Amino acid sequence: QSEAGRATREPPIWKGRITFVMAAAGSAVGLGNIWKFPYIVGENGGGAFVLVYLACILLFGVPLLMAEIGLGRATRANAFSAFKQLSARSKASSQWKWVGGLGIVTSYLILSFYIVVAGWCLYYFVVTVSGDFTQSGQTLTQADTGARFDGVLASPVLLIVASTTFLLTVFLIVASGIKNGIEKSVNWMMPSLMVMLVLLAIYSAQNGMFMKAFDFLFSPDFSKLTLESVLIAVGHSFFTLSLASGSMVTYGAYMNDSASIGKTALAVAGIDTMVALTAGLAIFPLIFAHGLEPTSGPGLMFISLPLIFEQMPFGQIFGAAFFFLMFIAALTSGVSLMEPTVAWLEQQFSMKRLSAAFLTTVSLCAMSLLSAFSFNIWDAKWLFGMSFFDGLDFLTANVFMTIVALATALFCGYCLKPEQLQQMFGHQSRIIPVFTFSMRFVAPAFVGLMVYAAF
Ligand code: PHE
Numbered sequence: 001q002s003e004a005g006r007a008t009r010e011p012p013i014w015k016g017r018i019t020f021v022m023a024a025a026g027s028a029v030g031l032g033n034i035w036k037f038p039y040i041v042g043e044n045g046g047g048a049f050v051l052v053y054l055a056c057i058l059l060f061g062v063p064l065l066m067a068e069i070g071l072g073r074a075t076r077a078n079a080f081s082a083f084k085q086l087s088a089r090s091k092a093s094s095q096w097k098w099v100g101g102l103g104i105v106t107s108y109l110i111l112s113f114y115i116v117v118a119g120w121c122l123y124y125f126v127v128t129v130s131g132d133f134t135q136s137g138q139t140l141t142q143a144d145t146g147a148r149f150d151g152v153l154a155s156p157v158l159l160i161v162a163s164t165t166f167l168l169t170v171f172l173i174v175a176s177g178i179k180n181g182i183e184k185s186v187n188w189m190m191p192s193l194m195v196m197l198v199l200l201a202i203y204s205a206q207n208g209m210f211m212k213a214f215d216f217l218f219s220p221d222f223s224k225l226t227l228e229s230v231l232i233a234v235g236h237s238f239f240t241l242s243l244a245s246g247s248m249v250t251y252g253a254y255m256n257d258s259a260s261i262g263k264t265a266l267a268v269a270g271i272d273t274m275v276a277l278t279a280g281l282a283i284f285p286l287i288f289a290h291g292l293e294p295t296s297g298p299g300l301m302f303i304s305l306p307l308i309f310e311q312m313p314f315g316q317i318f319g320a321a322f323f324f325l326m327f328i329a330a331l332t333s334g335v336s337l338m339e340p341t342v343a344w345l346e347q348q349f350s351m352k353r354l355s356a357a358f359l360t361t362v363s364l365c366a367m368s369l370l371s372a373f374s375f376n377i378w379d380a381k382w383l384f385g386m387s388f389f390d391g392l393d394f395l396t397a398n399v400f401m402t403i404v405a406l407a408t409a410l411f412c413g414y415c416l417k418p419e420q421l422q423q424m425f426g427h428q429s430r431i432i433p434v435f436t437f438s439m440r441f442v443a444p445a446f447v448g449l450m451v452y453a454a455f
């Protein structure tokens with residue numbers, strides 16, 4: 001390994017395999033699994049969509065995850081310089097660095113609307129803890145909780161206070177650094193999240209219509225599958241694994257050299273998929289048991305779950321645990337969404353971590369206002385005929401991520417030299433042929449299909 005090609009300031013490295021898996025799984029498991037996955041499954045008709053999604057994860061999600069972790073570890077640099085250094089070493093065009101650059105921009109933009117949704121979780125946590133839902137005296141109806149959610153969206157102040165609180169928590173963790181902040185927090189947050197989610201799923205299986213939910217999630221009806229659904233499944237497979245956003249490249253830079261990239265990527269994708277499916281199995285039985293529609297979109301859980309928590313025994317505790325769980329899941333992802341920008345500022349401009357995190361947080365706070373205002377005082381439909389919030393979600397998850405994912409695959413498949421791949425995978429070099437095949441053909445084919453579906 002050439003020391004000269006590496007970043008001037010070497011980042012700290014996570015010890016052992018478990019911490020990296022926790023951090024990467026913490027990044028992957030987020031609002032994408034618990035909030036977005038159930039509602040897009042609902043909107044896209046269930047089983048067939050889930051099957052396409054699972055195929056995406058296996059066929060190119062895992063290989064791309066390996067690629068990104070490897071790019072980071074081979075350079076120990078932020079996403080922008082990782083591509084820059086590797087293209088220099090392989091004599092490829094230095095313009096590849098913009099792939100890393102667009103990844104960083106993508107994570108930054110995602111964080112600007114991610115914190116708004118995380119703010120909803122925080123608000124619903126506070127409301128549930130205070131017993132506002134459960135002690136209202138009369139039985140709630142869907143109209144009540146719907147009006148409540150609309151009320152949240154209509155209040156810029158509430159949205160801003162909630163999302164800024166979340167953002168400041170992310171700031172504190174990122175500013176504390178890789179070891180003191182990120183490593184320490186994921187080590188207890190990830191296990192508690194799993195325990196809470198499993199408890200909720202067990203409750204839901206006993207009290208809800210489990211079989212109907214199981215059918216909905218797992219028996220495919222391909223007549224419901226449209227090209228647009230396929231597009232959404234491909235985009236979501238990037239989003240849910242934190243791919244094409246610089247996050248996994250950046251975390252890869254902190255992975256120790258002896259850990260196996262292939263096993264790690266499988267573990268992370270496995271955990272992410274299990275959490276998404278468990279979230280589905282926790283939510284849909286209750287949705288069906290209460291005669292609610294699975295197709296109600298982004299508000300699915302914020303409108304229907306409070307109804308359910310109000311009626312179930314110990315609903316206040318369960319409800320509070322659930323929204324706290326969402327908050328934790330969002331937090332570990334939020335940290336990984338801020339880290340690419342902070343690592344880039346640190347390395348590119350020799351900034352101190354605290355200043356880099358501060359600058360990122362302040363500018364994000366301003367950016368997030370656009371998303372928050374697009375629900376109330378600024379309802380212009382200017383981005384692809386969508387509100388700013390929806391448009392930004394579409395632009396990042398479906399457009400930018402597609403470009404970055406495709407370019408990353410082509411870069412690994414066609415530009416990297418065999419000895420660079422060898423260095424990326426270390427003693428696991430047996431998987432290189434399979435990996436290269438996926439990067440050259442499988443991933444581009446799926447992304448091509450997605451672009452075709454879009455136009
Ligand atoms: N994977 C996260 C989720 O599912 C979101 C995320 C995307 C995090 C990109 C980091 C980078 O919620």
Ligand code: NA
Pocket residue numbers: 027028029030032033239240241242272
């Ligand atoms: Na995810």
